[in-house]
Amino acid sequence: MTKKGKKVNPLWGGRFDSGINELAQSFSASIDIDKRLFEADIKGSIAYAEVLKDAKLINPSELSKIKKGLAKILKEIQEDKFHWDPALEDVHMNIESRLVKVAGAAAKKIHTGRSRNDQVATDLRLFLRDKIADLLNLLTLLQKSIVRKAEENSETIMPGFTHLQIAQPVTFGHHLMAWYEMLSRDYYSRLQDANERMSVLPLGSAALSGTRFDINRELLKRKLGFKEISKNSMDAVSDRDFVLELASVLSIIGIHLSRICEEIVIWSSSQFNYVELSDEVCTGSSIMPQKKNPDMAELIRGGSSKTIANLTGLLALMKNLPLTYNRDLQDDKEYIFSSIDFSEDSLALLTVVVNGMEPNKAKMKQDCFQGQITATDLADYLVEKNMPFRQAHEVVGKIVALAESKDLQIFELDFSELRKFSKLIQEDVKDYLDPQKTILSRKQTGGTAPSQVKKEIKKAKLTLERRK
Ligand code: ARG
Numbered sequence: 001m002t003k004k005g006k007k008v009n010p011l012w013g014g015r016f017d018s019g020i021n022e023l024a025q026s027f028s029a030s031i032d033i034d035k036r037l038f039e040a041d042i043k044g045s046i047a048y049a050e051v052l053k054d055a056k057l058i059n060p061s062e063l064s065k066i067k068k069g070l071a072k073i074l075k076e077i078q079e080d081k082f083h084w085d086p087a088l089e090d091v092h093m094n095i096e097s098r099l100v101k102v103a104g105a106a107a108k109k110i111h112t113g114r115s116r117n118d119q120v121a122t123d124l125r126l127f128l129r130d131k132i133a134d135l136l137n138l139l140t141l142l143q144k145s146i147v148r149k150a151e152e153n154s155e156t157i158m159p160g161f162t163h164l165q166i167a168q169p170v171t172f173g174h175h176l177m178a179w180y181e182m183l184s185r186d187y188y189s190r191l192q193d194a195n196e197r198m199s200v201l202p203l204g205s206a207a208l209s210g211t212r213f214d215i216n217r218e219l220l221k222r223k224l225g226f227k228e229i230s231k232n233s234m235d236a237v238s239d240r241d242f243v244l245e246l247a248s249v250l251s252i253i254g255i256h257l258s259r260i261c262e263e264i265v266i267w268s269s270s271q272f273n274y275v276e277l278s279d280e281v282c283t284g285s286s287i288m289p290q291k292k293n294p295d296m297a298e299l300i301r302g303g304s305s306k307t308i309a310n311l312t313g314l315l316a317l318m319k320n321l322p323l324t325y326n327r328d329l330q331d332d333k334e335y336i337f338s339s340i341d342f343s344e345d346s347l348a349l350l351t352v353v354v355n356g357m358e359p360n361k362a363k364m365k366q367d368c369f370q371g372q373i374t375a376t377d378l379a380d381y382l383v384e385k386n387m388p389f390r391q392a393h394e395v396v397g398k399i400v401a402l403a404e405s406k407d408l409q410i411f412e413l414d415f416s417e418l419r420k421f422s423k424l425i426q427e428d429v430k431d432y433l434d435p436q437k438t439i440l441s442r443k444q445t446g447g448t449a450p451s452q453v454k455k456e457i458k459k460a461k462l463t464l465e466r467r468k
Pocket residue numbers: 030034090116117120325327329330331
């Protein structure tokens with residue numbers, strides 16, 4: 001349609017005298033971003049056409065033309081033969097206007113009782129639910145590689161840290177299983193949970209007030225795999241809580257990945273030298289020939305800030321919006337797509353990093369004989385001999401001070417020197433000073449004793465196998 005020289009949008013141009021300003025057109029087009037919704041859009045339209053037929057709003061032959069047309073469009077897009085036109089603003093209008101060309105007059109009925117407002121809300125939920133399924137798979141793969149490493153290292157001793165200072169001995173397997181636990185919470189109590197709450201069908205809400213047509217929403221819900229239908233049309237077209245929630249889940253996953261990568265960066269440094277990373281995830285320096293840098297771990301750590309930025313961007317986008325639909329909502333996609341892309345890439349990449357990460361067991365062990373690492377065990381020893389813990393803490397503090405003044409570790413002090421601090425100290429104290437023995441004592445659920453870690457690994461493997 002051409003009115004006053006400028007092309008008017010054929011899908012909504014009826015009341016307009018003139019076409020849209022060129023700058024306004026390019027400013028408002030979202031096609032470069034939302035074309036990723038094409039599969040969801042086509043799936044939604046097929047289901048919608050089917051219920052239109054049930055409501056006798058289109059006849060069986062029209063339905064068949066629409067379905068064939070949509071299948072053709074799907075193929076065109078998949079084969080990169082589809083011409084995306086920014087003048088048609090978004091994915092919905094690009095597909096609908098192409099449908100008019102390939103399916104003829106029947107296609108002009110597809111939007112009966114539907115608005116882009118309920119359409120985009122439906123498409124986005126469908127798209128994100130698919131993406132969550134991908135993310136859950138990627139999380140499982142990463143967890144599997146972590147558990148495999150943990151199993152190989154359930155007896156590998158290393159220092160555990162607080163304040164990045166050597167604190168108490170643990171096993172490398174125990175440390176890795178901590179990562180597994182973080183990611184398990186992401187899997188179950190965050191991603192899966194968010195997915196459940198997202199399973200609500202907005203379609204049938206139309207622009208904002210619902211529709212007069214006899215659209216079978218229950219059937220639509222089943223066809224599109226949703227668990228519930230929205231109960232308020234005004235809420236349904238303006239609600240983006242599900243996007244906020246996913247963005248928040250992805251930012252928590254992002255900081256988990258970032259913290260894991262931070263440890264990998266520290267461990268792979270020449271000062272720590274706890275792990276060797278595979279060449280395939282490291283890069284060299286253009287000037288320092290000796291360098292092997294943990295760039296992938298650093299890029300995941302750095303890139304995770306995007307997930308935080310996207311969450312705050314979305315919160316800012318939403319906070320002042322009155323009901324119901326506002327065009328601001330169009331921008332939600334850019335943020336959430338960015339978080340999804342980062343999460344997918346970094347989960348997959350971190351799996352490669354973990355697979356190729358080999359511990360330097362000798363260095364890890366060597367560091368367990370530093371930092372007065374069994375001081376707490378010596379206090380525990382005195383407690384077992386009936387000394388109150390606070391007193392034991394004080395006594396051991398003094399022993400540590402003596403050892404430090406001699407530049408020794410407490411296990412290097414003469415037995416006679418130890419006995420000067422308390423007559424409760426007997427020969428059997430040796431087992432409490434040896435890091436390799438003390439880890440055996442952490443047998444409570446959640447403790448670092450290899451026997452305990454092996455139990456948790458066994459449970460984890462069963463859980464992961466059951467996931468498919
Ligand atoms: N591209 C739009 C979006 O993503 C689709 C909905 C447009 N609705 C409207 N009333 N202009 O939000």
